[in-house]
Amino acid sequence: GAGVSQSPSNKVTEKGKDVELRCDPISGHTALYWYRQSLGQGLEFLIYFQGNSAPDKSGLPSDRFSAERTGGSVSTLTIQRTQQEDSAVYLCASSSRGTSGDTQYFGPGTRLTVL
Amino acid sequence: QKEVEQNSGPLSVPEGAIASLNCTYSDRGSQSFFWYRQYSGKSPELIMFIYSNGDKEDGRFTAQLNKASQYVSLLIRDSQPSDSATYLCAVISNRGSTLGRLYFGRGTQLTVWP
Numbered sequence: 001g002a003g004v005s006q007s008p009s010n011k012v013t014e015k016g017k018d019v020e021l022r023c024d025p026i027s028g029h030t031a032l033y034w035y036r037q038s039l040g041q042g043l044e045f046l047i048y049f050q051g052n053s054a055p056d057k058s059g060l061p062s063d064r065f066s067a068e069r070t071g072g073s074v075s076t077l078t079i080q081r082t083q084q085e086d087s088a089v090y091l092c093a094s095s096s097r098g099t100s101g102d103t104q105y106f107g108p109g110t111r112l113t114v115l
Numbered sequence: 116q117k118e119v120e121q122n123s124g125p126l127s128v129p130e131g132a133i134a135s136l137n138c139t140y141s142d143r144g145s146q147s148f149f150w151y152r153q154y155s156g157k158s159p160e161l162i163m164f165i166y167s168n169g170d171k172e173d174g175r176f177t178a179q180l181n182k183a184s185q186y187v188s189l190l191i192r193d194s195q196p197s198d199s200a201t202y203l204c205a206v207i208s209n210r211g212s213t214l215g216r217l218y219f220g221r222g223t224q225l226t227v228w229p
Contacts (some may be wrong), residue, residue: 016227030180035219041221042220045216045218048216102147103149103164106158106160109156109158
C-alpha cells in the first residue's frame, strides 16, 4: 500500500477484555515496529519485527502484551485482560530493512481507551 | 540517563522568526538522527534525517549534527503558524541487541503566533 495502515482507528473496551490491534506496513518493508504514546508522554518502544521474527521485544510492558507477524507483512498486537493504564495511542511503523539509518514511517495509530 | 533529551518547551516564536529546537543523545555510537513533526491527534511524520556532521538544509528546515558533542538541532526559518506542532527528535540505536530501535525524545511543543 501507499503507507502504513492501522485498524481500528479507535477502540473502546472494558477493563479485563482482550483487544487486537492490526498493522499493515508499507509493501516490501521487512521491518515493523510497535510504539505507544500515552497522554502527554513520549513515544515508547514496544517490539520490533524483522520479517516474521521479533529480535527485540524488550519494550513489551508485561506478559499481557504479545505480538505476531505473519507472511512478513501484517502484524497484530494483542493486549489481554486490559487495564486502564493501557489506554494510549498505539503506533506502528515500518522501514525497508530495519538497519541503522533506515527511516521509519508511521501509521495513523489506534487510540485505545480502557474504561 | 535518558537516551534522548529535548527541551520540552513550550517554545513560542512570532511568525517569520527562526525557531531553534535542540536535542542531545547518550549513545556515542549512534549514526542516524531524525526529526519528526507531530500535530495534535496525529501520528509523527518525518521532516528530516541527518547522518553526517554539519548542516543539512531542506527548504525552510536545517538540521545540524555535532557527533562530538552528541547534539542535534533543527532550525525552522521563516516560521509559519502551520509549523505549530510537537517536534520529536529520534536516534536509531546502533547497539547489537537494539539495532534499529528508534529512541525518541519527549518532544518540544512549538507555537508560532501570527
